[in-house]
Amino acid sequence: DAKTTQPPSMDCAEGRAANLPCNHSTISGNEYVYWYRQIHSQGPQYIIHGLKNNETNEMASLIITEDRKSSTLILPHATLRDTAVYYCIVYSYNFNKFYFGSGTKLNVKP
């Protein structure tokens, strides 16, 4: 069973914020939420991760709901180079495994 559910695709205008949702309703208390992105068929690139609190770094912000059943990745000012597939991932400490979802294809348009 999939640990995460994401919309298959989203569009965003260049310069606007891109908000990518993810559902992880079966997440356990010690499982982290990670976000990666993949451009074409290159190796995925780390963006951000969190457990309970909201997180921010130079690339993005991660908002996790209080019940931890969903999260949103925010790219504050999307550029054309942000066009990629974005993966929401759950990491299980119990099983030392990363569970990738099917990803959201973000299309940033001029």
Add this chain to the structure above:
Amino acid sequence: EAQVTQNPRYLITVTGKKLTVTCSQNMNHEYMSWYRQDPGLGLRQIYYSMNVEVTDKGDVPEGYKVSRKEKRNFPLILESPSPNQTSLYFCASSVLAGDNEQFFGPGTRLTVL
């Protein structure tokens, strides 16, 4: 330059002919992992290694073997490849499992005829 390297990058082979895909990292990472990526299925973990001589199965280990004799190398072995193992393979490493960024290699595109 800190990186994860994989070889070969592209491989076409035939059913049953043993092959090895090498993975090497120069960051002294303890955790290494192999994934396969298929259309519509995202990435699925094949095997992972917490440290030297410590390996364990991921979600789709059938038909694959790994070894971790040294910290920097984590080869993926297909003893008898079959067409359903045609896929894009990624190796990744991180300082430790879990609360760390994974660095991914460039990928190996394998076709089994």
